[in-house]
Amino acid sequence: MSRPGGGPAATPRTAGGREAVEAVWRIESARIVGTLARSTGDLALAEDLAQEALAEALVAWPRDGVPREPAGWLLTVGRRRAIDAYRRRSALDERYAVLSRDLTEGGAVTGTARTGPGDPEPGLLWDPDRIDDDVLALAFTACHPVLAREAQVALTLRVLGGLTSDEIARAFLVPTATVQARITRAKKTLAAAQVPFGVPPPEERRARLGSVLSVLYVVFTEGSTASSGSEWIRPDLAREAVRLTRVLAQLVPDEPEVHGLLALLELTAARFPARVGEDGEPVLLEAQDRRRWDRAAIRRGRAALVRAGRVGRGLGPYGVQAAIAECHAVAPSVARTDWDRVVLLYDVLGRLAPSPVVELNRAVAVSVAQGPAAGLAIVDDLAAAGHLPGSHLLPSVRGELLARLDRFDEARQEIGRALQLCGNDRERELLRRKLAAWD
Amino acid sequence: MLIMRATDETWAASQDVDLTEVLDSMGRFNDELVRAGVLVAAEGLDEAAEGVVVDYSSQPPVVTDGPYGETKELFAGFWILDVANQEEAVEWAKRAPMAGPGSKTEIRRVASIDEFPQDNEWIRKEREWRVATGQL
Numbered sequence: 001m002s003r004p005g006g007g008p009a010a011t012p013r014t015a016g017g018r019e020a021v022e023a024v025w026r027i028e029s030a031r032i033v034g035t036l037a038r039s040t041g042d043l044a045l046a047e048d049l050a051q052e053a054l055a056e057a058l059v060a061w062p063r064d065g066v067p068r069e070p071a072g073w074l075l076t077v078g079r080r081r082a083i084d085a086y087r088r089r090s091a092l093d094e095r096y097a098v099l100s101r102d103l104t105e106g107g108a109v110t111g112t113a114r115t116g117p118g119d120p121e122p123g124l125l126w127d128p129d130r131i132d133d134d135v136l137a138l139a140f141t142a143c144h145p146v147l148a149r150e151a152q153v154a155l156t157l158r159v160l161g162g163l164t165s166d167e168i169a170r171a172f173l174v175p176t177a178t179v180q181a182r183i184t185r186a187k188k189t190l191a192a193a194q195v196p197f198g199v200p201p202p203e204e205r206r207a208r209l210g211s212v213l214s215v216l217y218v219v220f221t222e223g224s225t226a227s228s229g230s231e232w233i234r235p236d237l238a239r240e241a242v243r244l245t246r247v248l249a250q251l252v253p254d255e256p257e258v259h260g261l262l263a264l265l266e267l268t269a270a271r272f273p274a275r276v277g278e279d280g281e282p283v284l285l286e287a288q289d290r291r292r293w294d295r296a297a298i299r300r301g302r303a304a305l306v307r308a309g310r311v312g313r314g315l316g317p318y319g320v321q322a323a324i325a326e327c328h329a330v331a332p333s334v335a336r337t338d339w340d341r342v343v344l345l346y347d348v349l350g351r352l353a354p355s356p357v358v359e360l361n362r363a364v365a366v367s368v369a370q371g372p373a374a375g376l377a378i379v380d381d382l383a384a385a386g387h388l389p390g391s392h393l394l395p396s397v398r399g400e401l402l403a404r405l406d407r408f409d410e411a412r413q414e415i416g417r418a419l420q421l422c423g424n425d426r427e428r429e430l431l432r433r434k435l436a437a438w439d
Numbered sequence: 440m441l442i443m444r445a446t447d448e449t450w451a452a453s454q455d456v457d458l459t460e461v462l463d464s465m466g467r468f469n470d471e472l473v474r475a476g477v478l479v480a481a482e483g484l485d486e487a488a489e490g491v492v493v494d495y496s497s498q499p500p501v502v503t504d505g506p507y508g509e510t511k512e513l514f515a516g517f518w519i520l521d522v523a524n525q526e527e528a529v530e531w532a533k534r535a536p537m538a539g540p541g542s543k544t545e546i547r548r549v550a551s552i553d554e555f556p557q558d559n560e561w562i563r564k565e566r567e568w569r570v571a572t573g574q575l
Contacts, residue, residue, distance in 0.1 A: 027475060
């Protein structure tokens with residue numbers, strides 16, 4: 001790698017490759033799509049324009065080098081394409097006028113040369129006061145309730161995270177064509193429902209924020225425990241969810257649940273290094289080497305939880321779950337965990353956001369704090385009520401508690417049922433090992 | 440980790456620049472990092488002249504005042520970013536307000552303790568220290 005002439009071994013890296021385009025895209029895509037969406041008033045169109053600009057960059061930058069203002073370049077190409085689109089529709093309407101004026105004010109772009117947008121003046125293309133609103137509007141629009149959850153997830157990862165269809169497909173183990181179809185359908189749905197691009201009015205904002213948070217939570221959950229397939233954790237996806245939640249916490253600092261969710265994600269992600277054994281097998285909480293937990297992530301999570309509390313109005317469901325995660329994070333071992341506090345927090349969570357899964361987790365906490373019989377009583381109630389019929393979690397917890405009460409025949413039956421229901425290869429292995437240990 | 444490096448010359452030149460300007464441009468950059476959700480930590484270092492060097496060429500090691508003898512490139516500060524890959528770190532580094540010829544940013548991956556031999560007694564102890572002190 002040394003240069004001719006025997007100079008220093010450092011070789012200048014040739015900029016302009018596909019990697020450089022992708023790196024710029026990851027950093028800038030949300031602002032580019034957001035800005036285009038504001039000026040066109042149409043998220044679907046903006047997303048198409050941004051994708052066209054990205055495609056053009058992938059051809060032009062490796063050939064001509066990376067422009068001095070890469071984000072400005074992408075934005076200018078996007079705006080040009082918008083004008084082309086309006087021209088084709090021969091609609092010299094108001095939006096066309098606005099876009100043309102933006103381009104002219106952006107300087108640099110003069111004449112009709114189409115070889116490339118040149119280097120626009122920095123600062124003129126971005127209105128810093130508006131970017132935050134644009135990015136926030138992106139989040140709200142991509143998570144609009146008119147869309148199905150899977151469409152919200154795909155669109156959020158695309159427009160807010162800058163992930164390609166390939167990356168999203170890999171993360172969710174579905175074909176790329178499926179992701180593309182989901183995104184296309186989502187954009188059509190938004191257009192058909194005439195969803196305006198923008199931050200919802202204050203009275204709607206908190207309710208709508210809930211769906212943004214839940215999409216980020218779904219993305220994280222998918223990354224932290226894959227619902228199917230052979231990989232137990234997909235940390236890249238989880239990390240992207242944490243990053244997007246950090247962005248959101250900056251944009252909406254006055255909502256406790258945003259900080260609560262961030263705290264929950266950081267504290268959960270902190271355990272990742274200890275959750276997988278040497279052969280890729282899952283390691284459950286009681287067996288995890290706590291020394292491997294990511295202390296920096298724990299510190300960030302606890303700080304976010306403090307911020308959530310400081311905003312006031314009390315913690316919501318995410319914040320309470322984060323508080324539970326904090327109990328584990330600060331405990332030196334399972335035995336020395338403050339289980340009474342964990343049970344108390346599950347009681348609170350059960351009131352704030354009642355669900356069979358919360359109840360099942362409460363049963364586990366109760367079984368540690370008060371003994372397996374107390375936990376089993378809660379699980380039996382859940383089973384009797386017919387909750388969680390398709391999930392392997394209920395029989396697997398029930399089996400574990402029965403085994404602790406030395407009721408092994410029933411325990412084996414329950415784990416057998418859990419095996420039938422569980423879709424994750426790694427978790428099935430764990431269940432089989434449990435069965436074998438009882439023989 | 441993005442490590443800011445300056446030379447004696449750029450350091451001297453930067454002393455003439457208005458402090459407010461430096462704070463503004465650095466602040467704007469840091470703000471961008473925070474908004475993008477990638478900033479984990481950042482610190483600026485004091486002047487090299489106020490530091491000392493411990494040189495191990497002889498035993499016992501020799502302690503001298505900064506600046507750093509023949510080493511012309513000085514560490515001025517660092518950022519720790521949580522990014523997807525090296526290219527993204529490079530892209531952020533390009534945007535850092537590192538004024539003047541001679542200024543450089545070095546990009547290094549922070550190694551995880553998981554990458555060291557786990558059966559080593561001192562690696563095990565290091566984990567315990569980290570837990571005890573709350574440090575990474």
